[in-house]
Amino acid sequence: MRLVFRTGAKRLSAWCRYLLIAALLTGCVADSYRDAPQAPDKAWHPAKSPGAASDFSVASNPEALGEGADVQVNATYNLAQLIDLAQKNNPSTRVAWERARQAALAVGMVEASFLPVLTGNVIGGWTEVVTPVPDLQGGTRDLTTTVQGAHPNLALQWLVFDFGQRQAWREAAKQDALAANVSFNGTHQALIYAVTQAYYRYDLAETSVKLADQALRNSREVKSAAEARMQNGTGTRIEVAQANQLAAQAKLRRVQAEDSRLDAYQELIGAVGISPRSQIRIVSVANRRLPTASSVPTDRIIETALARRPDVLASYAAVKASKANERAADAAFLPKVYLSGIAASNQTGFQVNNLPEVGVDSGSTGVFVGVSIPLYDGGIRSARRKRAKSETAAARAGLEQTRQTATREIVIASDNLRSALEAFSAASELKAAASLTYDAAFDAYRNGLGTITDVTFADTGLLEARQAQADAHAAALVAAASLAFSLGAMTSAAAPLVASQ
Template sequence: MRIARSLFASLLIASSVFGSSASADTLSGALSRAYENSGLLEQNRATLRAADENVAQAVSRLRPVLSWSASALNNNLTGANPLADFDSNFSTSLSLNLNWLLYDFGASDLAVEAQKQTVLATREALVSVEQQVLQRAVAAYLSVLRDQQFVSLRESNVRLIAEELRAAEERFNLGETTRTSVALAEARLASARSLLAVARGNLVRAEQEYQVAVGAMPRNLAQAPASPVSLSVDAAKAYAVRHHPQIKQLQYSVSASELALERASLAMRPQVQLNSGITLRDDGTESSNISVTVGGPLYNGGAMQSQMRQARHQLDSARAGLHIAVQNIEQNVVVAYANYDVAGAARDAYEQQVAAAEVVFEGTREEASLGARTMLDVLTAEQDLLDARANLVSAQIDEILASYSILAALGSLTVDHLDLSVQRFDPEAYYELVKSAPIASSARGQALDRVLSAIGD
């Protein structure tokens, strides 16, 4: 019974370490740090800002283009001595030109709208990346918890077998048992120490993954709560199809492809352009011109027809991709719920197994003290109890992980849904600054300079 009390005390200490939230890192804190420290999120935020700039560039095509040029000309190099007459024949000029697309049957407007849809799709892609970052952090947190408790169980197992070995040696010295029982305890102790070393190695790997996923080493992690699961499978599937960022991203991509096809159909239409220019020469003369031109392609080797067919195929591909994504999301929801149910059932079963194994161990240990059981029986009962407790720990962690996998399958594993205490990234802030394609000297342009400087820092 002394050994049984020792095991119970060790497990009680482990429970107090991993179950208490006092002075411990919490799962929500780890998720907040993962969001704030993620280089992957920073990379995709830059990708979103680049997509925002495509809108500005599409808008700029509807505005006049002002350009300048300077030239130097020698009109006569055919004389007997052209270098002698170089200065008299040399002239310079400076020109200022304006080109403005006045009308193209809405093709440029369609380009702007297509880029806006691409921006919306890129925002949803950023939400998907956010889910990946948070899901990895959840998995890393729970993996450390699992391996910490495995190490605790293995340490308790080593202490228990060491006690059994000491007891066997005492009985052997008194002539109450054989050398075989002592050797059996020694073998089990060596095996337990080997498994403890493996558990500690697994914990080191889990801690390194945690550092990469979260941005800091784990410190006294608190037991993580499971995410509440309130929707039925059918309701969850319907919710995911409406709200999952991957679905919304592909919906915006389909819209962008539809606009691209409509724009391609206008490629044969003419364009109306305004052209104007003024030229100043070094002899004091100047000339100016202004013209409105209407023109369009008649034949370009079939390239525009090919581009139209290509746009139609790209639209078909985008629609098919959306259909496949809907199927995959629905499948992921069903699998996530199934995994959650399996983990819950396993937890219930292992709780019963642990309770039964405790009774068996305590009874076997008591019977061994009366001579009705052997050392092998005691060690076997202890191993069964250890395995049951390890399986229970693993099932508890699996159930928590499965609950967050359901959130990810729904598209709700985000800082907004989890209400994390972080400085949230605003995907519209940069877009609002650049959507009108401001020039550097404008108020928006100066604000952009400040934003870019802050990003660079």
């Protein structure tokens, strides 16, 4: 670095150089707009893309595709295997895992504040000052003074006592880490529940396709019977037309059922977290035995469930963390005691024109104890304390809201399960009666004793009864899973549908 002190044209020239450099730097910043869209209605394309399209398309980047999950093509998966696949591949579990790790690191960062801080510093430099001085002949001569040196040092600073502020921060960080860990397990529970729901819905869609297939076969049998009666002279063209209409309706229902099955399959694949293009087979649970009817849980069961639900535990940890932050805000009003030390050396050289250089080497060490007493900060600490108290009050209200919501979910899930089981029982009776009605109506029509209208009504009633039974069966399985989830019992792929009461 060279500092030259002159007046007049030389000083003006130096200022012009500084202004030119500043102008060049400003121009570089302003030129950054070249990488942005030129107008709100103009497409953006990279600057170095000759022949870029004029539309709003973007260049493809294969690296953005990522790597898909390792799924075997046409492999068969049951519910437990799908849950295991979801826990390994669904992005939600990784997000929750990273948040838990971040919270754990935050605890370590606070604990590190209890230790001293040691820093090494080196300050070195060189300065040359040229000063015009008058000589005896009436002119001027340049007096050049050069100073150079280095100043290395080690500095230690240790906060010895702060009236519990760091302990409060550590407690808050630990509670935040606990909440993150509990939420991580809660994320897995929610994922298990989501996959279970989607699994039962897909199985219902698969069952609906089978029922549509059966209805299509029945309609074709009715059509064959109508054509046979037409040939032997006991039937009419109207009956054949009605039979054809029944078969066409059954075919349409089959197409619609298949479309619903494909949608349910994509919902299941999405819940698992694998590629929508994955082709796997799913084990059916259409004949799975349903749980027994469940009464409204008792207060003891609800309290037990609340004590283990991740959302309740995370809310409770948030309350404790807020209380710890309150204590830290209070401690900010109290003094702090520091211990500091320094070990330094100083190496300096001084030279004027052609005179011999003068060097100075020195060293210093010291230990100091200091007290910092906050006196005035414009109300910042008071505002922080008020905010901490407000956050504690909000956390308590949030905990109470979470408890009430969880209790309501348990009661509603229990009622839904009981209603679904009753609906399944009624639908089973309806199916049995509809089957007898259809068999009787079809036999009577085939033997010339009934009408095509009776067969059509009976066939429609049988299909509706079978579908109602399948719907009730799936609804009961979903309701059982909902009750298990609301009770905090859906903790693994092998967890029971309903926690024992």
